[in-house]
Amino acid sequence: MHFLPEKIDEYVVAHSETEPELLKELTRETYQKILQPIMLSGPYQGRVLSMISKLIRPKTILELGTFTGYATLSLAEGLQASGEIHTIDVNEELVDFQRKYFDRSNYGQQIYQHLGNALDVIPRLDMSFDLVFIDADKPNYSNYFHAIIDKLNPGGIIISDNVLWHGKVIEKLNPKDLSTKAVLDFNTLLKNDERIESVMLPIRDGLTISRKK
Incomplete structure (x- = not known):
């Protein structure tokens, strides 16, 4: 979803950092072999995630929703040399696909995959985090926030994806649309x-950056 005029969007992409070749390959294979490839973060958002991570220089990152690992690798670019990124997903079929690209990157030994429901996995992670990226099932967004907020270090950052949800957040709510209702509730939670x-950015489908006081 693009909220900027197409030509402006193209100009922004053309004048931002170039997508790494490995991520281009990951994108091509995702579109060739994986269902719903639109779930990829994409080159522009990937460079945004990379830049935020490089500015923070996190020692520990938590990602909720791995898909094929595009955002994982983008976020890993900012890790400290001894840092770790822990990424959680429920799709067992994607584990080997993810690992293939993780191991081809410079960050393979720093990336830890967790298979299962994030609300079950998070309590088992005996660590705190400098950066959290939420990009999983929308109905649980608020639950994810409550699960991770006490594990986020003071000054730590939460990046939440899809907070504009294809523009549905400003449309009349369909009572049966549980995902849009969940995103609306989550956005209110972050505000209050x-x-x-928090600050919401109209990047692609919407990103909110939240800083723990």
């Missing part, structure tokens, strides 16, 4: 929770 400060 006094433990964080």
Whole structure:
């Protein structure tokens, strides 16, 4: 979903950092072999995630929703040399696909895959995090926030994807549309929770950056 005029969007992409070749290959294979390839973060958002991670220089990253690993590798670019990124997904069929690209990158030994429901996995991770990326099933967005907020270090960052949800957040709500309702509730939560400060960015399908006070 693009909220900028197409030509402006193309100009922004053309004048941003170039997508790494490995991620181009990952994108091609995802579109060739994986269902719903539109779930990829994509080159522009990937460079945004990379830049935020490089600015933070996190020692620990948590990602909720791996898909084929595009955002994982983008975020890993900012890790400290001894840092770790833990990524959680429920799709067992994608584990080997992800690992193939992780191991071809410079960050393979720093990326830890977790298979299962994030709400079950998060309590088992005995660590705190400097950066969290939420990009999983929308109905659980608020639950994910509550699960990770106490594991986020002071000054830590949460990046939440799809917060504009294809523009549905400003349309009349269909009572049967549970995902849009969940995104609306989540956006209100981020706005009102006094433990964080947030700014929403109209990047692709919407990104909110939240900082723990």
